[in-house]
Amino acid sequence: MAAKVKVASDWLAGCAGCHMSLLDMDERILKLLEVAELRSTPITDLKHPDAGGVDVGILEGCVNNSANEAVCRQMRSRCKVLIALGDCAVFGGVPTMRNACSSAAALQRAYVETESTVNGSIPQHAEIAVMQDARAIDQVVQVDVNIPGCPPSADAIFYVLTELAAGRKPVLKGKLLDWH
Amino acid sequence: MSDTVNITINGQVVHARIGQSVLQAAQSAGIDVPTLCDHPHLRATGSCRVCLVEIEKQRMLQPACTFPVTEGMVVRTETDKVVEARKFSLQMLFSERNHYCMFCASSGTPETSECELQKLAYRYGLDCFQYPPAWQKEWPVDASRKSFTMDHSRCILCRRCIRACDEIAANHTLGVFQRGAKTMICADDSVTFGQSTCVECGTCLQACPTGALMDKRSSFVGHASECRTVRVTCVGCAVACGLKAMVRGNTVLRLDGDWDEHNAGLLCVKGRFESLRRPENRITKPMIRRDGELVEVGWDEAITYTAGKFKEAQSTAGMISPRFTNETMIAMGAFLNEVLHSDQVTLLHGLVPPLDLEPRAQLKDLEDATCIVVVGEDVLQGQKVLGYLTKRAYDRQASVVVVDDHDTAMDDYATERLHLDAMSRHGPSPFAALKFTYHLSLDGISRLRKILETSERPVVMYGPALSTLVYAALRSLPPHVKFLPLATGSNACGAAQYGIEMREVIADALFVMAGDEPSNGFVLPPASFTVVQAVGHSELTKKADVVLPGRLWTEKRGTIVNIEGRERPVVELTEAPEGIGPDWMPLAMMAAVLGRPGLFATMAQVQNSL
Numbered sequence: 001m002a003a004k005v006k007v008a009s010d011w012l013a014g015c016a017g018c019h020m021s022l023l024d025m026d027e028r029i030l031k032l033l034e035v036a037e038l039r040s041t042p043i044t045d046l047k048h049p050d051a052g053g054v055d056v057g058i059l060e061g062c063v064n065n066s067a068n069e070a071v072c073r074q075m076r077s078r079c080k081v082l083i084a085l086g087d088c089a090v091f092g093g094v095p096t097m098r099n100a101c102s103s104a105a106a107l108q109r110a111y112v113e114t115e116s117t118v119n120g121s122i123p124q125h126a127e128i129a130v131m132q133d134a135r136a137i138d139q140v141v142q143v144d145v146n147i148p149g150c151p152p153s154a155d156a157i158f159y160v161l162t163e164l165a166a167g168r169k170p171v172l173k174g175k176l177l178d179w180h
Numbered sequence: 181m182s183d184t185v186n187i188t189i190n191g192q193v194v195h196a197r198i199g200q201s202v203l204q205a206a207q208s209a210g211i212d213v214p215t216l217c218d219h220p221h222l223r224a225t226g227s228c229r230v231c232l233v234e235i236e237k238q239r240m241l242q243p244a245c246t247f248p249v250t251e252g253m254v255v256r257t258e259t260d261k262v263v264e265a266r267k268f269s270l271q272m273l274f275s276e277r278n279h280y281c282m283f284c285a286s287s288g289t290p291e292t293s294e295c296e297l298q299k300l301a302y303r304y305g306l307d308c309f310q311y312p313p314a315w316q317k318e319w320p321v322d323a324s325r326k327s328f329t330m331d332h333s334r335c336i337l338c339r340r341c342i343r344a345c346d347e348i349a350a351n352h353t354l355g356v357f358q359r360g361a362k363t364m365i366c367a368d369d370s371v372t373f374g375q376s377t378c379v380e381c382g383t384c385l386q387a388c389p390t391g392a393l394m395d396k397r398s399s400f401v402g403h404a405s406e407c408r409t410v411r412v413t414c415v416g417c418a419v420a421c422g423l424k425a426m427v428r429g430n431t432v433l434r435l436d437g438d439w440d441e442h443n444a445g446l447l448c449v450k451g452r453f454e455s456l457r458r459p460e461n462r463i464t465k466p467m468i469r470r471d472g473e474l475v476e477v478g479w480d481e482a483i484t485y486t487a488g489k490f491k492e493a494q495s496t497a498g499m500i501s502p503r504f505t506n507e508t509m510i511a512m513g514a515f516l517n518e519v520l521h522s523d524q525v526t527l528l529h530g531l532v533p534p535l536d537l538e539p540r541a542q543l544k545d546l547e548d549a550t551c552i553v554v555v556g557e558d559v560l561q562g563q564k565v566l567g568y569l570t571k572r573a574y575d576r577q578a579s580v581v582v583v584d585d586h587d588t589a590m591d592d593y594a595t596e597r598l599h600l601d602a603m604s605r606h607g608p609s610p611f612a613a614l615k616f617t618y619h620l621s622l623d624g625i626s627r628l629r630k631i632l633e634t635s636e637r638p639v640v641m642y643g644p645a646l647s648t649l650v651y652a653a654l655r656s657l658p659p660h661v662k663f664l665p666l667a668t669g670s671n672a673c674g675a676a677q678y679g680i681e682m683r684e685v686i687a688d689a690l691f692v693m694a695g696d697e698p699s700n701g702f703v704l705p706p707a708s709f710t711v712v713q714a715v716g717h718s719e720l721t722k723k724a725d726v727v728l729p730g731r732l733w734t735e736k737r738g739t740i741v742n743i744e745g746r747e748r749p750v751v752e753l754t755e756a757p758e759g760i761g762p763d764w765m766p767l768a769m770m771a772a773v774l775g776r777p778g779l780f781a782t783m784a785q786v787q788n789s790l
Contacts, residue, residue, distance in 0.1 A: 100318045146308040
């Protein structure tokens with residue numbers, strides 16, 4: 001029996017919808033678990049990819065602050081095949097709407113100018129991530145497989161993971177390629 | 181035959197005509213070549229580079245839409261090299277601006293997408309942006325037009341909007357400004373669309389392949405795939421353009437011009453946008469005025485009361501809006517004539533010139549007319565689509581002769597102007613439109629004759645209220661001159677068929693069918709009892725003794741007749757509110773009360789046979 005493919009996932013500036021879609025593969029997850037091992041995900045006990053590395057890394061959401069960027073780079077360095085899952089990870093997605101104004105202007109509006117704020121100030125602390133322009137994963141690190149969609153269908157996610165587990169390069173087309 | 185060439189596309193022999201492009205030849209043989217800037221009703225421009233194909237002996241890939249066919253040409257449309265180049269063109273397009281599909285109303289699945297760029301990306305398996313988009317530059321959204329917006333982020337500079345504005349609407353408002361990566365679609369010399377010479381006909385909106393130009397009303401409310409598409413007729417004016425209505429549930433989302441009807445996709449702001457405005461105070465139940473106030477009552481009570489009043493009245497008359505269908509016109513005429521024994525039926529407004537001038541032109545005759553004469557009507561106001569078609573003729577150097585007593589919007593596009601004299605009609609008239617007759621001098625008539633005699637394919641569009649002498653002069657023009665009567669009411673031509681036209685009426689009791697007339701401003705003759713059937717409350721209902729509810733044009737079924745003499749269908753798109761039956765129902769119900777139940781059965785028969 002071939003060794004199971006080790007998979008780790010994480011989410012950045014995303015809504016978790018892509019992970020919900022992954023769960024939407026319903027009982028097929030049992031078939032998936034016959035060929036793959038979910039080492040860490042944001043929704044299971046272990047949250048970080050093995051220091052020794054995994055085979056497949058999955059990232060949902062785009063990079064829009066220094067914390068995201070760090071998680072993104074760490075996942076890239078710890079996996080052989082990196083999947084960008086969902087429109088935000090693949091294209092940048094909804095968070096990019098903020099790029100039209102600057103990060104500085106967005107922070108000023110949110111923390112100081114909003115009508116219900118009194119004596120607001122932009123929080124700054126060593127432990128708070130620094131905001132950046134929202135960008136797709138492939139503008140930060142090399143991405144190997146893209147699964148666009150908002151969210152991508154469970155069918156597309158199941159297809160990609162089982163193909164990778166079988167050692168093949170997944171090619172999305174037809175109904176599986178749908179980023180509506 | 182000398183104008184046929186044989187070419188080979190993907191190994192298949194195709195018989196093409198000289199003058200055709202490779203794309204046209206392929207399409208005629210059912211071979212699908214993807215395109216983006218191409219449009220079946222616009223001249224090819226070759227800007228998107230998506231239709232690139234391999235042509236033997238050509239050094240580089242060539243755009244199929246602009247490359248002319250020659251004998252023996254060998255074309256391949258889906259080789260690896262072609263597919264590679266197409267994918268590259270698409271990736272370049274995506275990288276130019278912020279083409280994020282996820283918050284665009286045109287975005288859909290591979291089946292439902294309304295964006296031609298997205299559909300091509302699906303087709304060619306693009307699953308990510310190869311080049312990061314230029315989100316550093318903010319592309320503006322111009323929402324200054326009333327009914328539709330322009331999001332420059334979604335624009336692919338295919339120029340279909342510019343070409344539509346030039347070639348179809350002949351308004352020449354749109355162009356480009358700046359260069360290279362900064363190129364943008366602009367209006368006039370770069371003002372906002374709302375400030376420009378744009379007439380909001382929406383032809384550019386209909387031509388736009390992406391979500392750049394977006395209809396405000398229908399955005400994010402439903403995809404074409406979730407709607408039924410119904411072919412219907414506009415009742416805004418007597419041109420009666422063909423529309424394709426997108427209807428979701430009980431709401432009309434959007435109207436598109438029907439490319440396959442006589443207007444060939446062209447509409448005006450009235451038909452495309454204004455016709456979908458809802459009345460503010462919709463009348464839903466019959467009402468009787470008691471002690472000065474309108475009180476809601478049931479249909480039986482309203483009909484019995486009204487019928488009684490009409491029966492005891494000394495004289496009766498009916499007034500009907502020209503927006504009603506032929507079937508309702510018949511019912512009105514029959515009710516007054518047969519049941520009330522009155523010959524007083526008039527249109528609320530809308531004049532029809534004599535319809536016997538032959539031969540009658542069709543709208544397509546304006547397409548290749550060598551001379552268009554407009555007599556006594558400002559078509560760019562009253563029958564806008566005819567005005568746009570005339571401007572198109574002017575663009576291709578046809579003569580345009582405007583004959584009128586005052587300045588018209590068409591003057592700027594006229595090659596010659598002749599002057600009409602306004603003469604007051606004798607006798608008082610309640611209708612402003614009947615106050616004057618317009619006369620052309622004998623010199624003017626002879627000048628017109630000279631122009632038309634020497635013109636190969638002339639069309640004369642003539643308005644109502646011209647003098648008898650002018651109509652006689654038009655009738656005596658040579659037989660190659662074609663005529664279009666410029667009626668000023670939507671179904672005034674249909675009404676004329678049943679002898680209903682605008683005339684003065686004097687009556688004790690008045691039945692007014694105002695329907696969904698958008699405007700107030702009608703002066704009713706004085707009467708001791710007035711019934712108004714209308715869709716919304718207005719100045720008319722304020723003074724009525726009885727008010728009856730009616731249907732919007734989108735809720736009706738029937739036929740109208742347009743200026744070409746063509747019968748056009750009015751089809752119900754949505755359900756009328758409960759209790760509001762077809763427009764002729766009150767007439768039929770009153771007829772039954774007054775001893776003529778047969779009228780109801782006849783009308784139902786006529787309705788069912790439609």
